[in-house]
Amino acid sequence: MKFLRLIARNALRNRLRTFLTVAGSGFLIFVLVFMQTALSEMQAWEGEGPQYNRVAVQHSMGLAQWLPIGLEAYLRGPDIQPHAKHVMKLNWFGGYYQDKMNFFANFGADHAHLRDVWPELVMADDAYAKYCAQKDSCLVGQSLATKFKWKVGDRITLLGTIYPCDIATEIVGTFKAKNVRQEEQLFFRWDYLDELMKGRRIVGTYWLRGHTPGDIPKLKDLIDTHTRNSSDPTETFTEKEFGQQFMAMMGNIQGLVVNLGFIVLVIMVLMIANTIAMSARERVTEIAVLRTLGFTPQTILLLILGESVLVTMTGALLSLGLGLLLFNVAHLSPAPQFFPYFLIKPATVAISLSAAAVAGVLSAMVPAIRASRRKIVDGLRQVV
């Protein structure tokens, strides 16, 4: 700690150069944080975990294909019922409110079973009763309602992008959830959508809730076997698998993020190495003077490494501070239609700070070793 002042003063010796290096390393750490957060937000699509024993049934050709309404009878029938206590239809509507930028998750849901299949959505009983009683009603997540300043009783229109219709609906209640991302959803009624679609009876997905975790493999097997030789074969997923297929659609994002992170680290190391090498070259005589006073090569090495780590960590802390302010406090999102929340996780903070420290050490290693090993008399003779 007693050397901290010397390290800090040396770092601030050429203020413009230090400012540019801090800004550069801060920017690169910001890129790293941004990518890591995008990845973790994508992983957040993986659902609410296994405790609700939910499975999703979709067409084996993908989500763009509809499932027949006739399948519902089988899912509510004697083969399935011993393994599933609740079944519901759910259609992704993909509409937006007023402007295409106002995009969020909105579904046509089987109103009678919504609460049974998603018990973690907490809502008032009378709100749910109104939703069940009124065909053109909807339930809105509290966070979404706050964002758009909606209140119960408001009528809003969702403009369709997939379906050739718009949904004019009345908000009859809001719901809360432990995972705030679940509050970024709107559920109107499936039968209302069906009415607007002139009774075509099309279903996007069926969601079932098993009694126990052991029911999940049985449900997957029973349903997919039943439909295997039909015109509409199905693929049944756990909630996590269902979420992961969106990740898969985007390719190996995780691999991309790791590779880009590595590139960011390399750029950072090269950039800072240049700065530290310049700085050490300018101080050859001073380093020789310190050695004359009794500073060991190891202490000189630590001083130079410390200076480099101070610069990278300052950049990292500033960029993390900015990121936390923008994303975690002000709840801004770079792409609200995909990421209603863009929250930097503690693990991302830890990874970024570690990357900054590693970059600081790596970039200063060569100039620090060279400076610390230079003969004192050569350093004292050098005219810089």
Add this chain to the structure above:
Amino acid sequence: MGIGFSSPVVRLTHVSKTYYRDRQPVPVLENITLTVESGHYLALMGPSGSGKSTLLNLMAGIDRPTAGRVEVALQDLGSMPDRELAAFRARNIGFIFQLYNLIPVLTAYENVELPLLLTRLSGKERAKHVMTALDVVGLTDRKDHYPRQLSGGQEQRVAIARAIVSDPTLLLADEPTGDLDKKSEEEVLVLLRRLNQEFKKTIVMVTHDPKASATANRIIHLEKGVLVAAPE
């Protein structure tokens, strides 16, 4: 260190130093044998290139002889590994440079404190030592000034405070007045004389200047790497 008056602080025995330039040997010092007793103030004179600074560097343990033995405070510097030698320098040797060589980003106080950062002294104890050293050189009122805010003479006095702050056995000064005006030169020479007489510091000073050497109580001459005036 237990070095009493008249015991040798520096003892050079058959010391030679040869540099190599493009693989050609360039002898700088040849077979130097010299003793500096405790409490002495020695002026080392000679023309440029005579090997004065090299001899001083060997005494400081910042360079190693090609042949011979260098002892300071009864310790053989040649047998010490670099790390131990650095610790020895910090404890026993104060070095004063011609161009002061203060760290420009540190204040006078912080520059003087530098050698003490290598000790286990607390911040309070360090402060006490630093203020004492600054008081000896008469610059307590300039402790918060940066080197660029000081005159050449003041800078050299801060450098002297830095050299004495750890109360070393030996003070080595390489042309300490070489870059100063007459008034500052006078102040620095008076200060060195006082350190020798009042604080009993053993001083070896390299100088060209007869006026500077006159303040010493012993003068030796080097010419082409050889002592021309026999040591006492």
